[in-house]
Amino acid sequence: MNQTQPRPAPNTLDTRFAGASASITAHADIAATHAAALRSIDRVVAETAHPTDPQVAADGVRQLLRDGQVLALTGAGISTGSGIPDYRGPAGSLRNHRPMTYQEFRFDEVARQRYWARSFVGWRQMNRARPNTAHYLLADLEAQGRLAGLITQNVDGLHAAAGSRNVLPLHGDLSRIECLDCGADEGRISLDARIEAANPGYLERLASTTLQVNPDGDADIDAGFIQDFQMVGCLACGSTKLKPAVVYFGEPVPPARKQAVKELGDRARSLLVLGSSLAVMSSYKIALDFARAGKPIAVINQGPGRADARATYLWRADVTDALFVLTR
Numbered sequence: 207m208n209q210t211q212p213r214p215a216p217n218t219l220d221t222r223f224a225g226a227s228a229s230i231t232a233h234a235d236i237a238a239t240h241a242a243a244l245r246s247i248d249r250v251v252a253e254t255a256h257p258t259d260p261q262v263a264a265d266g267v268r269q270l271l272r273d274g275q276v277l278a279l280t281g282a283g284i285s286t287g288s289g290i291p292d293y294r295g296p297a298g299s300l301r302n303h304r305p306m307t308y309q310e311f312r313f314d315e316v317a318r319q320r321y322w323a324r325s326f327v328g329w330r331q332m333n334r335a336r337p338n339t340a341h342y343l344l345a346d347l348e349a350q351g352r353l354a355g356l357i358t359q360n361v362d363g364l365h366a367a368a369g370s371r372n373v374l375p376l377h378g379d380l381s382r383i384e385c386l387d388c389g390a391d392e393g394r395i396s397l398d399a400r401i402e403a404a405n406p407g408y409l410e411r412l413a414s415t416t417l418q419v420n421p422d423g424d425a426d427i428d429a430g431f432i433q434d435f436q437m438v439g440c441l442a443c444g445s446t447k448l449k450p451a452v453v454y455f456g457e458p459v460p461p462a463r464k465q466a467v468k469e470l471g472d473r474a475r476s477l478l479v480l481g482s483s484l485a486v487m488s489s490y491k492i493a494l495d496f497a498r499a500g501k502p503i504a505v506i507n508q509g510p511g512r513a514d515a516r517a518t519y520l521w522r523a524d525v526t527d528a529l530f531v532l533t534r
């Protein structure tokens with residue numbers, strides 16, 4: 207989700223006493239990131255390549271797995287079977303929901319209040335999601351020694367829950383919270399318990415309403431509920447500038463994680479993309495690096511994706527069905 211590189215913001219922008227010009231700069235940053243986020247969301251990935259014959263694709267990917275050291279790269283298509291909606295799918299929530307930007311978490315108190323109220327509700331539903339067959343079959347492939355590792359764009363933690371050991375969550379995961387003022391970090395379960403204690407009866411009052419929950423754990427709730435919501439502060443410094451440890455629009459992938467991705471890529475013999483159109487640059491770049499190195503790329507996805515034209519095997523299939531074929 208790192209479509210733009212954020213400009214390092216001077217600390218003065220953090221205070222509510224910031225001068226008018228500083229706040230205009232912050233608003234310009236927010237507006238620019240919004241524009242970039244919307245461009246990314248609107249990006250239609252067109253069909254650029256002819257899919258491989260399914261039998262040829264299955265044989266080809268099976269051979270890549272036999273050769274070993276396959277780097278698996280997964281996206282939202284892996285988790286839809288666990289009830290987690292796909293932002294970009296046909297009924298994708300990005301059609302009517304734009305996720306928070308990093309700049310909003312930093313500078314926009316109103317947006318942050320809205321996010322945490324909605325997320326308090328949405329995260330409980332995300333937290334109930336369980337791994338599906340695709341997650342378990344990928345864990346099996348790792349246990350059989352076929353994989354160099356697994357990189358996921360998903361922030362739901364379901365690969366680890368299914369037993370995959372070497373998982374690199376490219377965009378972080380929702381299980382940790384970070385303080386944007388002091389850097390302290392807290393588990394989501396602990397934060398959730400504190401929020402619940404600060405908002406007695408809140409969830410019961412909401413229970414009668416219908417909710418749409420989005421992949422970043424955000425839910426659509428009424429303005430009144432957002433106003434009533436009481437956010438809690440950082441355990442270390444009291445700041446309410448808290449953000450899930452997830453890479454949001456306008457935020458780069460942390461350098462150490464980029465390095466880990468590069469090392470995994472260097473070690474791997476081939477790339478297997480599952481359930482992703484690679485619409486986001488940080489994941490598309492992984493495929494570009496494999497193409498540049500002359501290593502085979504296989505794509506298993508139901509819709510078109512950005513790496514299709516570079517794929518050795520382009521397999522149009524349901525990810526779970528394909529994994530069954532590959533592992534039987």
Ligand SMILES: [Zn+2]
Pocket residue numbers: 385386387388389390440441442443444445
């Ligand atoms: Zn703090």
